[in-house]
Amino acid sequence: MRYTIKRRTALTRFATDARLEADNNIAENAMRGIAVGRHDWLFAGSHSGGERAAAMYSILQTAKLNDVNPD
Numbered sequence: 001m002r003y004t005i006k007r008r009t010a011l012t013r014f015a016t017d018a019r020l021e022a023d024n025n026i027a028e029n030a031m032r033g034i035a036v037g038r039h040d041w042l043f044a045g046s047h048s049g050g051e052r053a054a055a056m057y058s059i060l061q062t063a064k065l066n067d068v069n070p071d
Helices: 002-006 008-016 025-041 047-065
Strands: none
Touching: 002 008
């Protein structure tokens, strides 16, 4: 009950506005690729390999954001 009482404002807002999502899965999924990439960059083999991997991730993410299929 204490959890619900502390979050009453947010719960009320969610219950009265149908546009609000019950969770933040969309944001979490968008950030997951960044976390995976950060882990991969640790094992790029060299500084230039890490820069190349970062550039490729940037290009692929930009393509996704612009609804372009990079395949």
